[in-house]
Structure formats: C-alpha cells, structure tokens
Amino acid sequence: MSKKQKERKIRVVIAKPGLDSHDRGAKIVARALRDAGMEVIYTGLRQTPEQIVETALQEDVDVIGLSILSGAHSTLFPRIMELLKKKGLNDVLVFAGGIIPQEDIRVLKKIGIKQVFGPGTPTTTLVEFVKKNTPKRGI
Amino acid sequence: MPSLTDIQQLVNGVQKGDKRSIARTISIIENNEPEAQKIISLLYPKTGKAHILGITGPPGAGKSTLIEKLVKEMRNRGKTVGVVAVDPTSPFSGGAFLGDRVRMQDLSLDPGVYIRSMATRSHPGGLSKATKDAARVLDASGKDVVIVETVGAGQSEVEVVKVAHTILVVLAPGLGDDIQAIKAGQMEIGDIFVVNKADRENANKAMSDIEAMLEMASEKSGWKPLVVKTSALTGEGIAELLERIDEHIKYLKTGAIEERRKERIENELVEALTQKITESIVNELKQKGEWNKLSQKILSRETDPYSAADKLLEKQLKTTRKR
Numbered sequence: 001m002s003k004k005q006k007e008r009k010i011r012v013v014i015a016k017p018g019l020d021s022h023d024r025g026a027k028i029v030a031r032a033l034r035d036a037g038m039e040v041i042y043t044g045l046r047q048t049p050e051q052i053v054e055t056a057l058q059e060d061v062d063v064i065g066l067s068i069l070s071g072a073h074s075t076l077f078p079r080i081m082e083l084l085k086k087k088g089l090n091d092v093l094v095f096a097g098g099i100i101p102q103e104d105i106r107v108l109k110k111i112g113i114k115q116v117f118g119p120g121t122p123t124t125t126l127v128e129f130v131k132k133n134t135p136k137r138g139i
Numbered sequence: 140m141p142s143l144t145d146i147q148q149l150v151n152g153v154q155k156g157d158k159r160s161i162a163r164t165i166s167i168i169e170n171n172e173p174e175a176q177k178i179i180s181l182l183y184p185k186t187g188k189a190h191i192l193g194i195t196g197p198p199g200a201g202k203s204t205l206i207e208k209l210v211k212e213m214r215n216r217g218k219t220v221g222v223v224a225v226d227p228t229s230p231f232s233g234g235a236f237l238g239d240r241v242r243m244q245d246l247s248l249d250p251g252v253y254i255r256s257m258a259t260r261s262h263p264g265g266l267s268k269a270t271k272d273a274a275r276v277l278d279a280s281g282k283d284v285v286i287v288e289t290v291g292a293g294q295s296e297v298e299v300v301k302v303a304h305t306i307l308v309v310l311a312p313g314l315g316d317d318i319q320a321i322k323a324g325q326m327e328i329g330d331i332f333v334v335n336k337a338d339r340e341n342a343n344k345a346m347s348d349i350e351a352m353l354e355m356a357s358e359k360s361g362w363k364p365l366v367v368k369t370s371a372l373t374g375e376g377i378a379e380l381l382e383r384i385d386e387h388i389k390y391l392k393t394g395a396i397e398e399r400r401k402e403r404i405e406n407e408l409v410e411a412l413t414q415k416i417t418e419s420i421v422n423e424l425k426q427k428g429e430w431n432k433l434s435q436k437i438l439s440r441e442t443d444p445y446s447a448a449d450k451l452l453e454k455q456l457k458t459t460r461k462r
Contacts, residue, residue: 034234044241060162
C-alpha cells in the first residue's frame with residue numbers, strides 16, 4: 001500500500017445554515033474538496049446550528065465548511081461555535097464562505113472561525129487551506 | 140464528555156449509546172487503525188440484538204427518502220434506529236460526495252437515531268468488513284434496528300447487504316431497464332421488493348413485472364419474496380412495508396435466522412482468515428525485502444502468480460510445523 005493511501009481520509013461537512021436557498025457555491029466547494037480526495041458530507045439547505053453540529057458529531061468530521069448568503073452569519077455562527085464547544089468538538093476546523101462584510105470577518109475569526117472566503121476565491125486556495133489546517137488526531 | 144483516549148472508555152461509551160463514542164469508534168474501524176480489532180472484540184459480546192435491515196437498489200429509486208419515512212414510522216413505534224449509508228468513492232480522486240443525509244434531515248436531531256455516511260473506499264479487508272463492523276457498533280450501542288443502505292452495483296455491495304437479516308430491494312417505475320439489470324444480482328437477494336414512487340405512472344406495471352419474475356424464480360428456504368408498493372413522497376405504503384418486515388422477522392424466528400447467522404459467521408471467518416494469512420505472509424516478505432524480487436520474477440515471466448502463491452503457502456506451512 002502506498003503512503004498516500006495510508007493517510008487518513010479528511011472528512012468534511014459542508015453545511016448551509018439559515019434560510020437562503022442558494023447552494024451553488026457550497027456545491028462547488030464540496031466538489032473541489034471531493035476531487036482533492038476528501039470525503040464530503042453535504043447537509044442540504046436550511047440547516048439549524050443544532051442540526052449542523054449534530055451532523056458533524058455523528059459523522060466524526062475533521063472540518064466544517066459553512067456557506068451563507070443571507071446575512072445571518074453574526075447570529076448563526078456564534079451559536080454553531082458555542083454548540084461545538086458544548087459537545088466537545090473542539091478540534092474541528094471551521095471555515096466559512098459567502099457574502100460576509102470585512103468588519104464581521106474579524107469578529108468571526110475571534111470566535112474560532114479559522115478563515116472566511118469571499119466570492120471569487122480559487123478552489124485551489126481552499127483545498128490548500130483545508131489540507132494545511134486540518135488538525136491531526138489520536139483516537 | 141468522556142476522554143476518548145482510552146479504548147475501554149470508548150467501548151463503555153458505545154454501550155451507553157453516547158454518540159461521540161459511537162462516531163469515533165466507527166472512524167477507527169473504518170480507518171482500520173491498530174485499535175480496531177481490540178474494540179471489535181470488546182464489543183462483540185454485546186452484539187446480536189439488533190434487527191439488521193439491508194436496503195439496496197439502483198441510484199434514484201428513492202432509497203434515502205424511503206429510509207427517512209421508514210425510520211420515522213419505526214420511531215413512532217418506539218424503536219431506536221441506526222443507519223449506515225454507503226455512497227461510492229471516486230476511483231479517480233479517492234474522494235467522495237456523501238449526500239444521503241440531505242434526504243434524512245428530519246432525523247438529524249432525534250436522539251433515538253444515529254446516521255453515518257460511509258464511502259466505499261478501497262477498504263483493506265473489503266467494504267463489507269468495514270460496513271459490517273459499523274453495523275456491529277450500532278448494534279452494540281443498543282439500537283433496536285440497524286439499516287444498511289447501499290447502491291446495489293457490483294459484487295462487494297451485494298456482499299454488504301448480505302449482512303442483513305432482512306433485505307429490501309427498492310425499485311421505481313420508469314427506470315426502464317432496471318428490471319433487466321437487476322436480474323442477476325439483486326433479484327436473487329431480496330426478501331421484500333419495494334416499488335417506490337407509487338405516485339407515478341406505471342407503478343402497477345412495475346409491480347406485476349416483478350411479481351411475474353419472482354414467480355419464475357425457484358423458491359428457496361421457505362420464504363416467498365413479497366412485493367410492496369410505497370410512495371416515500373406521500374407516505375403511502377410505509378406502514379404496510381413495516382408490517383411486511385415484521386412478517387419476515389416472524390419467519391426468521393422460526394429457525395431461519397439461526398441458519399442465516401451461521402452461514403454469515405462462517406463466511407466472515409473465512410474472510411478474516413484469508414485476510415490475516417495474506418497479511419502475515421506479505422508483511423514478512425516485505426520486511427525481508429523479498430516482495431519486490433518476487434513481483435519482478437512474475438513480471439519477467441519467470442514464474443506466475445499462482446505458482447508463486449503455492450510456493451509461499453508451502454513455505455509458510457513448513458515453518459509453522461517446525462514451530
């Protein structure tokens with residue numbers, strides 16, 4: 001078996017929190033990560049923070065990608081981060097994408113969202129980011 | 140939240156039904172990490188209580204949507220449920236898009252339900268081993284029913300579904316050639332055939348096609364496969380499907396289940412043995428640096444894979460006898 005096969009697969013949840021129903025971006029990201037050899041679980045539209053965190057827990061993912069266009073990020077993201085902590089999922093890498101103003105990004109990064117990607121980000125940037133920042137883990 | 144560094148703690152967590160412990164345990168098994176075998180042997184005595192339901196059928200037949208409706212109905216009847224949903228790994232990138240949860244959103248917050256998506260990967264020991272063991276973890280966690288869902292294409296996936304006590308083959312009208320396509324594999328393994336999307340035209344035609352085909356099949360082991368019409372969209376037929384599943388459970392209890400279990404355990408033992416023998420021989424050769432030499436010999440047509448395997452086995456048996 002080659003070394004590459006032996007590496008643990010990165011598992012990612014791509015989630016659409018909130019009420020906007022536009023998931024083209026989320027699907028493009030999901031596809032890019034899949035093509036980079038990761039296992040991507042897609043939640044579908046209109047997920048509550050509770051549903052997203054529960055999915056991340058049951059699927060034992062390394063990474064959560066949040067896609068949002070509705071402007072509700074400052075309400076929903078803190079709730080997601082809080083729930084992750086409550087459930088003991090401290091080692092999960094969280095990133096976000098969508099339409100998020102600069103001044104909000106600073107606040108989101110403070111609560112533990114590692115990176116926020118805007119429109120036009122090349123998928124290669126994203127893949128590199130996930131590969132580089134996915135935490136190693138024991139059992 | 141228990142610390143997850145200790146295997147025993149993990150196993151205790153699984154038995155208590157703690158979802159985090161279940162999740163980590165399935166990952167360890169799926170990745171075939173060194174702790175996997177120990178964990179399985181600790182959990183094994185706690186398994187054997189759940190009813191395992193295998194669900195297969197062509198893509199687009201509505202399996203995931205049907206599962207959502209089935210699970211809801213089971214929950215109404217007070218049963219706890221675990222679901223293992225298998226989707227294919229891309230042979231090109233090694234990645235996978237696992238979308239079964241999209242159709243099961245309503246279940247995600249139910250504390251009595253655990254859903255896990257699995258990619259087919261190229262599992263050491265085969266996909267059937269990883270899926271079987273994941274189902275086993277859910278069984279040990281106390282779930283009353285464990286559902287294993289796969290796209291029924293290819294031998295290994297047919298094997299996966301064979302872990303089940305009851306096998307549902309889900310079809311839909313209008314998929315055209317699917318009746319033909321399933322003749323060889325799935326038509327032989329179904330205990331219950333489900334014609335889903337009954338709200339569509341031609342559902343009755345699909346039903347009579349299947350019934351006709353089943354008439355032709357030779358009856359084995361005393362169970363005549365049933366055909367049920369459902370619509371996961373409207374909920375039509377879901378309650379009836381559960382009745383049929385119960386009928387099959389009753390039939391299994393007349394002794395057939397012991398036979399099925401025995402057959403499966405024997406197959407599993409053969410698989411485990413094959414894997415262990417192969418691994419031990421191959422690892423030894425690799426450590427000694429002989430593996431490459433041997434493959435070169437085969438490449439240069441000096442010998443062939445079968446003769447090489449014969450020789451290796453002979454050598455192995457000799458050294459074992461000496462010990």
